[in-house]
Amino acid sequence: MDYTKILEGCLKGNLKAQRELYECFAGKMLGVCMRYASNREEAKDMLHDGFIKVFTKLDSFSGTGPLEAWVRRIMVNTALEQLRKNDILHDTIDYDGTTDHLEANVDIISDLTRNELMQIIAEMPPGYRTVFNLFAIEGYSHQEISELLQISEGTSKSQYSRARSWLQSKVTVKYNIQ
Amino acid sequence: MKQEDDKLRNLLQDVFNDYEVTPEPEDWNRVAESLNKAREHRRFLWAVWSAAATILLLLALYTGNEYVSNKSSIATTTNKTKTQPNTQKQFTAVKSQSGNNVSTKQFPNEKKILVKSVQEKADSKNIKTEKVNSDRIIAANISKHLADNNQQTNNQQKVAPSKELQVTNESSLTKTKADKVIDINPTLASNDKKKEVASEKAKEQLAQEQLNALKENRETKKTKSDRSFILSGLALGNSSGFQPSTSSDQAMMSSPSNYSQAGSNINYLNPVNIYDLTASTSAPRISSIYQNMERTFKPPITIALTATFSMGNKLSLESGLQYTNLKSDGQVTIKSANDVQSITYNTYNVNESLNYIGIPIFINYTLTGTKHLKTFISSGFTFEKGIRANYKAISIDNIPGALQLSSHNSIKGLQESFTGGIGLSYTFIPHFELYFQPSVSYYFKTNNTNVTIYSTNPWLINLRSGIRYNFK
Numbered sequence: 148m149d150y151t152k153i154l155e156g157c158l159k160g161n162l163k164a165q166r167e168l169y170e171c172f173a174g175k176m177l178g179v180c181m182r183y184a185s186n187r188e189e190a191k192d193m194l195h196d197g198f199i200k201v202f203t204k205l206d207s208f209s210g211t212g213p214l215e216a217w218v219r220r221i222m223v224n225t226a227l228e229q230l231r232k233n234d235i236l237h238d239t240i241d242y243d244g245t246t247d248h249l250e251a252n253v254d255i256i257s258d259l260t261r262n263e264l265m266q267i268i269a270e271m272p273p274g275y276r277t278v279f280n281l282f283a284i285e286g287y288s289h290q291e292i293s294e295l296l297q298i299s300e301g302t303s304k305s306q307y308s309r310a311r312s313w314l315q316s317k318v319t320v321k322y323n324i325q
Numbered sequence: 326m327k328q329e330d331d332k333l334r335n336l337l338q339d340v341f342n343d344y345e346v347t348p349e350p351e352d353w354n355r356v357a358e359s360l361n362k363a364r365e366h367r368r369f370l371w372a373v374w375s376a377a378a379t380i381l382l383l384l385a386l387y388t389g390n391e392y393v394s395n396k397s398s399i400a401t402t403t404n405k406t407k408t409q410p411n412t413q414k415q416f417t418a419v420k421s422q423s424g425n426n427v428s429t430k431q432f433p434n435e436k437k438i439l440v441k442s443v444q445e446k447a448d449s450k451n452i453k454t455e456k457v458n459s460d461r462i463i464a465a466n467i468s469k470h471l472a473d474n475n476q477q478t479n480n481q482q483k484v485a486p487s488k489e490l491q492v493t494n495e496s497s498l499t500k501t502k503a504d505k506v507i508d509i510n511p512t513l514a515s516n517d518k519k520k521e522v523a524s525e526k527a528k529e530q531l532a533q534e535q536l537n538a539l540k541e542n543r544e545t546k547k548t549k550s551d552r553s554f555i556l557s558g559l560a561l562g563n564s565s566g567f568q569p570s571t572s573s574d575q576a577m578m579s580s581p582s583n584y585s586q587a588g589s590n591i592n593y594l595n596p597v598n599i600y601d602l603t604a605s606t607s608a609p610r611i612s613s614i615y616q617n618m619e620r621t622f623k624p625p626i627t628i629a630l631t632a633t634f635s636m637g638n639k640l641s642l643e644s645g646l647q648y649t650n651l652k653s654d655g656q657v658t659i660k661s662a663n664d665v666q667s668i669t670y671n672t673y674n675v676n677e678s679l680n681y682i683g684i685p686i687f688i689n690y691t692l693t694g695t696k697h698l699k700t701f702i703s704s705g706f707t708f709e710k711g712i713r714a715n716y717k718a719i720s721i722d723n724i725p726g727a728l729q730l731s732s733h734n735s736i737k738g739l740q741e742s743f744t745g746g747i748g749l750s751y752t753f754i755p756h757f758e759l760y761f762q763p764s765v766s767y768y769f770k771t772n773n774t775n776v777t778i779y780s781t782n783p784w785l786i787n788l789r790s791g792i793r794y795n796f797k
Binding site for chain 2: 169173182194198199202253256283286
């Protein structure tokens, strides 16, 4: 899709163009926010703040990559900012002890529907959920995650490992899978 | 493990890649409301900035016009040069506000020598030698009068009138408050030494009166911010085109005895020589005289073309080229003389224009910004080289045929200054910014001989503005 005209309108501060851009991405971006937030209200706050940033920072969009990826990145950053602001991340991320890991069975997870997966992810502790989202779904490397969350790379790996164990145990218990 | 990780990542990314949650209508309303608020906030900020910039601009203009008005010391010549003390005293006179000149004249009048001191504007009925043309008429009348008087007084008039004693006719005397009459003992006529002593005393008295008048005049000028000046003896400079350097008149004025001799021989009845005040050779003299004069400075105007280089963390280095023009207005009064000792003063309105080329080196820090508008603070040094000082002088007396004098000279020294300020920039096309930066600058001393707004007021409020290119 060509967003040129919409972008031009947005850069001029045209509210109609801004609404068009919002409608293009609001659904997907609310889905992104839902993965990071604990509930829908929190996700809506993230969506709101994220779009305000999109419209005010639109002049810095270089146009070299897809607009959707740029908007998604802003949404993820806004979500992280919100979590950091609410001091949600530290409780679990700071924990760097070793535990027995249960490896998530990919075949079992693949049998789950998207909504079932969303529900399980939403129940994750915020620290696990954040690293899990960033690494497994957004595709960030642990180095990038360490920079984003201002934690060590080792902590990021550890948190992801715990998240997978937590997911496996949750799936096992919830769906009574042996 | 790695394979399991990759498998899980691919699975989840496929699942959530196009995952959507339909937002509610009020979600957009919240966003729209926030955008409108942000827009109003930007407008408010813009209004505040405009108001602040306008106030600072007006303040800068005000200080430029009022505070920065230089009151340079007024040159007086009473004790300036010992080699020509008499002529300096003689040349002292006042140019009144209205431009009417009061000149000194003399002629013998039996036993009394009437001394006319310096007069103010109200004494406009006295003899004036405001213009060269009128000088010619007056000088001719005086010559005739002198001839008549000499015939009437025969040898009784042995006291040669001192050149310093300024004489006016009786009708003007009665109308002048400052007029004074000094009786000179006739016996002095038979004693040259006593005559000289008396003459010296009279000269001193006259000089003192004139000095007092000058001081009063200067004080009046200070309180009234008057632009006119008292200027005396300035034509005595060797390089002056106004200087009657070889005239018999000056020779007479240099010594009372010489004058006496000249008086007895009626040398001053020779045809009147008028020194042309409008001679073009006088132009360079104007610029040097002007340096000692009171003047009103206009605010400096600086136009700059600069480039900024980003240093990260909102910091940028700015440098380029700038042109500065300094203007000032003032007046100079030039004395001239003729062979009948008629001293003429001519006043010129002088416009000075100094041109500088400079290199600013500034560090800027961006405070806030959108795509087009940015606010920043800035500080740095500027190095300016004076290119040329231009002078234009126009006579205020409307002398027929008078030409506008113009001259120029170089400006010595490197003018260094430190500037700090807060600014607003507007990106009108990509990479090009128009910026306005109200600033405070301090100008360091230089060896420049030109009196400038920088030398008289080192601290200046100014408005830097220009166009700069942004390297990103």
